[in-house]
Amino acid sequence: MNGPEILIDFAPGLALFVPSERRGGPTAAVTDGSSSLGHVVESLGVPLTEVGALVVDGREVPAAHVPAAGQRVEVRSVPRPQRVRREEAPDEPLRFLLDVHLGTLARRLRLLGVDAAYESLDIGDPALAARSAAERRVLLSRDRGLLRRRELWAGAYIYSDRPDDQLRDVLDRFAPPLRPWTRCTACNGALRAARKEDVADRLEGGTRGTYDVFAECGACSRVYWRGAHHDRLQAIVHQALAGTQADSPLPPG
Incomplete structure (x- = not known):
């Protein structure tokens, strides 16, 4: 210049x-x-x-x-909390899109009931930006070049490479409503209560004999119960809910 x-x-x-x-x-x-x-x-x-x-x-x-x-x-x-609204649905919670490097953050947001789409494959910057625009999702990334793409609907830089810090940063910046245990951490679909007899054919013998309360993903049919990792997941949920307003149903099981 x-x-x-x-x-x-x-x-x-x-x-x-x-x-x-x-x-x-x-x-x-x-x-x-x-x-x-x-x-x-x-x-x-x-x-x-x-x-x-x-x-x-x-x-x-x-x-x-x-x-x-x-x-x-x-x-x-950017002021915090940052207010971003979709004109066609101004009262609905924000939806997010995460790039290939943020899989752990995507799963934790889903655990908290936040709509978090995630690309597990590197589909390229143009495709990510185009999906952000088409679906009106806030793109989360540590790629500064990606966040400068003109077709992007909205985006945010993820400042840390530590999942705990990443989650705190997103919750602090956007203050999304939290509804833990309502989304599939694998595919982002909505969970629903499931009867044991309806999902028994998808359970290992030990699980069938030990647990009685289940949830099922309406999109991918994955079955959830309060298993060995529950305490670790519950700790993530409790920490996220501290000091926030949340509609928090009971976890599966």
Whole structure:
């Protein structure tokens, strides 16, 4: 770029994305005089999914604003909780789409009853962005390039590579309503109560003799019961529910 110079100040929460010399206060940036402010911000390393507001000389502007020489730009972080609504269903909870690297996070969101689609195969960035747009899902990813794709409906960067921290971050950022034990952790389908005699042919002998309460996925027919991993899963649920409002039915079994 070789045009008007602006002063740009990134919020501390965006430090991960910007070079060290641009942290801690306003710094000069040269633009080309025609690119939008959104393009300038992304060219400096910050995906717009992580930007809450763009403020120019004290006035909030859209990402399409073309900055002029001498303008002072404040790039703010996304406010929490972040409010994202689908126009065709404004009162329905957000739906998410996770890329191939976030399988554990997807299963934990489903455990909590959050609608979390997940691509277990690497279908490529264009296909992921297209699905986000077609299904109006918030794409969760650690791929900054993917989050800069124009066709994306909405997205969010996952800051940690630790599933516990990832889950806390998503719940803090979007505050989705939680309904634990209502979704299949394998396919994201809805669970329903199942009679033991109706699922007996899908159970091992030890399970049939030990457990009496079951749930079944209406989409993939997977059967659930309170098994050996229940305590670990219950700990995840309890931690997520701490300090949140949740509609929490009893777990299977």
